[in-house]
Amino acid sequence: MVEIECLVCGRTIEIPQFIDTDNYDGQVACQECGSLLHVKLEGSKVRKYKIVEKKFRIPTADEMFQIHKEAERRLREEGYVVDKQEEGKD
Numbered sequence: 001m002v003e004i005e006c007l008v009c010g011r012t013i014e015i016p017q018f019i020d021t022d023n024y025d026g027q028v029a030c031q032e033c034g035s036l037l038h039v040k041l042e043g044s045k046v047r048k049y050k051i052v053e054k055k056f057r058i059p060t061a062d063e064m065f066q067i068h069k070e071a072e073r074r075l076r077e078e079g080y081v082v083d084k085q086e087e088g089k090d
């Protein structure tokens with residue numbers, strides 16, 4: 001069983017069984033982050049591999065907004081954020 005480490009997320013990628021690890025020169029996808037790597041295998045050894053396409057999942061602007069709103073709401077519920085009401089400090 002040949003395993004390689006994803007160059008993007010660092011997770012171990014298991015080479016699918018349909019790939020002939022004795023002689024393969026092509027792409028594999030990381031099951032974790034979905035990035036595409038180009039690998040060259042010879043005699044069940046990795047000869048070279050490199051990133052073809054990075055797919056680090058980055059939240060979209062909308063998702064970022066939702067995450068922020070959600071975080072703020074939770075903090076509010078827990079009393080960390082109190083609506084500003086200045087209590088006359090010097």
Ligand SMILES: [Zn+2]
Pocket residue numbers: 006007008009010011030031032033034035
């Ligand atoms: Zn990955």
